Amino acid sequence: MKRVLAILTLVFTISSCSVTDEDVTFDPKDLLSGNWTFEYSNNGETVFKRTNTLPNEKYGVSFFRDGKFIERTSDWSGTPQLVFSDVQGTYQLEKTLIKVNIEGFPGNYHWRIISLTNKELVITHDRADQETDLKELMDLFNKLYTMATSETCQDANDWSFTAYGSKACGGPQGYLAYPNSINVNLFLEKVAFYTQKEKEYNIKWDVISTCDSPAQPNGVICENDLPVLTY
Numbered sequence: 001m002k003r004v005l006a007i008l009t010l011v012f013t014i015s016s017c018s019v020t021d022e023d024v025t026f027d028p029k030d031l032l033s034g035n036w037t038f039e040y041s042n043n044g045e046t047v048f049k050r051t052n053t054l055p056n057e058k059y060g061v062s063f064f065r066d067g068k069f070i071e072r073t074s075d076w077s078g079t080p081q082l083v084f085s086d087v088q089g090t091y092q093l094e095k096t097l098i099k100v101n102i103e104g105f106p107g108n109y110h111w112r113i114i115s116l117t118n119k120e121l122v123i124t125h126d127r128a129d130q131e132t133d134l135k136e137l138m139d140l141f142n143k144l145y146t147m148a149t150s151e152t153c154q155d156a157n158d159w160s161f162t163a164y165g166s167k168a169c170g171g172p173q174g175y176l177a178y179p180n181s182i183n184v185n186l187f188l189e190k191v192a193f194y195t196q197k198e199k200e201y202n203i204k205w206d207v208i209s210t211c212d213s214p215a216q217p218n219g220v221i222c223e224n225d226l227p228v229l230t231y
Contacts, residue, residue: 024050026118027065032093035062036121045114048121057084063091069100097126109204130205137201140194141165144176147187151179153222160184161217161229164191166199169211173198177220177227 026034036048038059054060054072062070069091074084089102098111110126144164153159158180165173172195178187201207217229 024052024119026050028118030065031116031118032063032098032113032121033065036060039120045122045124048123050119050121059084067091069102071100071102098123125205133201133204137194137197140190140197144187144190144194147182147190148176148178151181152225153177153179153220153227154225156219156221156227159220159222159227161220162188162191163216164195166195166202167211168202168207168209171213174214175217175229177229179227 035051035054037051037055039047039049041047048061051060054062054070058072059074060072062072064070067090069089071087071089072084073087087102089100091101092099096113098113099108100111101108110129111123112126114122114124116122141164159177160180161175161177163172163174164176167173176191178184202209215231217231219230220227221230222228
C-alpha cells in the first residue's frame with residue numbers, strides 16, 4: 001500500500017510540474033490575441049507556438065485585443081551575447097493579413113497568416129510588401145543616377161566619385177561618378193540616404209549577396225562625353 005501511495009505521489013508531483021497545452025490560456029473568439037514564441041522557419045514560413053508569457057531569451061511577439069503589439073527581439077549591443085528587449089507597436093488584422101507598425105526599424109511590415117489554431121501560428125512575409133519596398137528603393141537610385149548623369153563629361157577634373165548602396169554581406173554595391181557642378185552636398189546626402197535604406201531593406205527581407213567587395217576606383221576619365229571610372 002505504501003508503495004502504491006509513493007507511486008501516486010510521484011505521478012502527481014511530475015504532473016503538477018509539467019506545463020501542458022491545456023495550461024496555456026487563449027480566447028476561442030480571438031485566436032490571434034496572446035503570446036507567441038518563435039519555434040522555427042522553413043521555406044519562407046515562420047512557426048510560432050502559443051505560450052502564456054514570452055521567454056526572456058527567445059524571439060516572440062504579443063498581440064493584444066486593443067491593437068497593441070510587442071516584439072521581443074535581440075541585438076548584439078556590442079557584446080558577444082544576445083540581449084533581448086521589447087519593441088512597442090500596434091497591429092491591424094485584415095482577414096489573413098497582419099499589418100504591424102513598430103517604433104524604430106523596420107517601421108512597418110506585413111505578415112500573411114498561413115494557419116492559426118489555439119496552439120500554433122504560421123505566417124509568411126507578404127511579398128507584395130517587399131515589392132513595394134523594392135520599388136521605393138529603385139526610385140531612390142533613379143533619382144541619384146539622374147543627378148549623376150545630368151552633365152556631359154568634358155573635363156575629368158570636374159568629376160568625382162563616391163561609393164553607394166549596401167550589399168547584404170557588407171560593403172558598398174559599387175561606385176558612382178558625379179559632376180562637381182551639381183549640388184554636391186545634396187547629392188551625397190541622397191547617396192547616404194539610399195545606402196541606409198538599402199541596408200534596412202536587406203535586413204528586413206533577409207537578402208543574400210556575395211561577400212566580394214567591388215574594386216575601388218582611382219579616378220575618372222571622359223570618353224564620348226560620358227564619365228568612366230578608372231582602376
